[in-house]
Amino acid sequence: MTLDATINIIRAIMPFEQVDVAMVLGSGLGGFADQIDGVSIDYSELPVFPDSSVSGHAANLVLGTVGNARVAILGGRVHYYEKGQADAMRGPLETIAALGAKQLLLTNAAGSVRNGLGPGDLMLISDHINFAGTNPLIGEETDRRFVPLTDAYDDDIANGLKTAAEQSGVELQSGVYTWFSGPSFETPAEIRATQNLGGDAVGMSTVPEVILGRFLGLKIGAISSITNMGAGLSDENISHEHTKAMAPVGAAKLTKLLKRYLENLVS
């Protein structure tokens, strides 16, 4: 019922009948929402939406169009590390799926563990490693919980993002994202383990949303904005302040790329 109530509140202000694309903006990447001429509603007004407490995250839902695409932007994500709930974003994702979204574009700030992928670079997520030891579908009682993740990241979206990157003159590398629970950063040994396991970047988000998104039948595209090298790989210090300070470099490129991607969509 609260999902219905949430949907009704949103429908009352939504400038279109249904959403095509939903996006989640990561740490320091909230600027994309400012590009959109649309309506905004605070998470606190929406019953199934969580409170987001992490600085660097706006907690509002913005609905508007970019080109022909009808977009819902979830500015503000709740992380597993906040309350130990891997399914913290289930309510918002169920809401946008019910509003018709077919695609879910996820962005995050991440650390790189790969030479040649550094601060300010963008990485298209081609696959992930769940290194956090939990799953947002634990407790789901239906057989729908056995979600296949063979093709978790959608090829058509990935190709669309690559094309948009080329067209907008933004370099887009690609690689495997490894989810650590956080909130502490990794140790140098964990970073070396990630390299050995085949990971290219590390971060504290996104994977639960990918799993929930696939559970809900959404097609996924995801991009990491690299803010630092992983622990032990460089002399720079690693901190949330540093993540927020570095985020604007990648954010400017990401905004350009995503805007172009959405403009290319014909609905």
Ligand code: HPA
């Ligand atoms: N580790 C985990 N999460 C991150 C990092 C990191 O180095 N940088 C930005 N988010």
